[in-house]
């Protein structure tokens with residue numbers, strides 16, 4: 099398969115994360131390929147969100163978080179990068195759509211403005227381009243000055259994707275981006291991911307096994323150890339993991355026998 | 358034990374409820390009547406004095422209390438503007454520091470944590486201190502020690518001290534209600550903490566902050582004690598911030614205590630009450646309007 103030849107975008111090496119004394123992630127090692135969709139699945143509380151939030155150092159906001167091991171982006175250590183520069187390269191879409199209480203335009207222009215784009219024309223261009231990229235342009239092109247909160251849940255989530263695209267990231271992290279949406283809106287997000295992966299590396303956390311099977315190229319299965327620390331059970335191409343899992347645990351999980 | 362519902366018992370419970378409701382109703386009506394009486398008295402008495410001439414002529418001074426109230430309206434506006442522009446940046450800034458920075462820093466630094474606790478308690482206490490204490494403080498510091506004399510400046514600084522606790526507390530509450538998701542969304546886009554505060558958190562907290570400011574405006578307009586000992590009481594129009602002056606409240610007080618013009622005190626009180634009512638209505642309107650806008654109804 100051609101997928102195998104894709105270079106690594108994010109490389110995680112023996113990564114551990116502690117909330118105070120509680121170990122949330124234990125010795126995780128995985129390579130995430132460029133321009134592919136990698137799904138992270140596992141039972142609730144096994145550290146999926148924690149793991150995802152490690153890629154843009156969102157966990158740094160929480161006091162007493164300690165990490166051990168490395169995460170490399172294009173073979174540079176995350177912690178050697180400036181946090182603003184890192185977050186510009188690694189964007190995030192949250193579980194609950196969280197547009198700012200600002201106009202649709204200002205929501206999308208927020209990132210570019212924060213990074214110093216002042217030119218009005220340039221901003222308009224970025225906003226249109228990003229909204230098109232998030233498959234939202236046709237629906238909102240006439241109401242750009244309306245509040246982002248006036249949109250439907252699915253539209254809000256695509257607005258948040260557009261907002262992330264506007265800073266031209268390399269990686270997009272998505273934490274259960276469709277869990278608050280209805281099936282139609284969910285499907286739109288999944289379709290959107292397929293077009294986005296041509297230009298972006300996508301890592302998505304999902305609770306929904308069908309979604310992982312449908313929408314991702316690679317899947318990583320996490321589980322909780324005895325001490326409740328999350329660890330990586332196995333990972334591989336989505337096809338292989340769902341059709342022919344190496345571990346008994348994985349099979350039990352994807353067939354719904356636990357979790 | 359068997360729980361029995363007897364008709365007797367039901368009737369008893371209903372009677373108790375009726376008596377309780379009756380009592381509560383009486384409380385409500387009494388309070389409303391008292392309020393209506395006070396406000397009505399002032400409005401009726403004052404209304405007879407009010408006309409365009411009264412509003413636009415200067416007070417003439419003297420024991421007869423001749424003249425109108427024009428300069429006191431202007432002085433009130435001056436003082437409110439000065440006080441608010443001194444206290445708002447300071448108060449909102451302090452609130453931002455307390456909610457956005459100190460909360461984190463104090464987890465690392467025990468001394469800071471203790472200092473913060475003391476200053477929080479201080480703010481709480483200050484909010485409950487009788488205003489004349491602020492007046493005495495302002496008199497000692499600004500009027501005497503710093504030699505600003507009785508002036509708009511002394512009064513503005515003392516007034517700012519008086520309303521700072523209000524502004525800090527309301528702003529702090531407003532900032533704390535801003536959802537975490539907004540902050541995370543902004544930081545995840547690579548915005549700095551400062552950009553996040555300035556462009557996302559503060560605008561989202563605006564309705565609360567504005568409410569605090571309007572409450573403070575009301576407080577300044579209504580205040581007499583502090584300004585009695587810091588603003589002096591000259592009924593002339595202040596020339597600059599070093600001039601003495603007289604607000605509407607002070608005018609009411611002076612007229613009522615030093616002159617025979619009790620009717621003019623009532624007239625001035627009329628204007629005061631109307632101003633306060635308008636301020637309160639604007640709080641209701643603004644907070645609804647702003648909240649609606651941030652909810653996307655606009």
Ligand SMILES: Nc1ncnc2c1ncn2[C@@H]1O[C@H](COP(=O)(O)OP(=O)(O)OP(=O)(O)O)[C@@H](O)[C@H]1O
Nearest residue numbers: 117120122141142143144145146147148149160326
């Ligand atoms: N801020 C925090 N402080 C302390 N412990 C935390 C914090 N956030 C998460 N945890 C703990 O870390 C573990 C992993 O949490 P995480 O949210 O990453 O799980 P998850 O796999 O995303 O779960 P879910 O599927 O329910 O979203 C849980 O045991 C959780 O209680």
Ligand SMILES: [Mg+2]
Nearest residue numbers: 146147148273
């Ligand atoms: Mg989660």
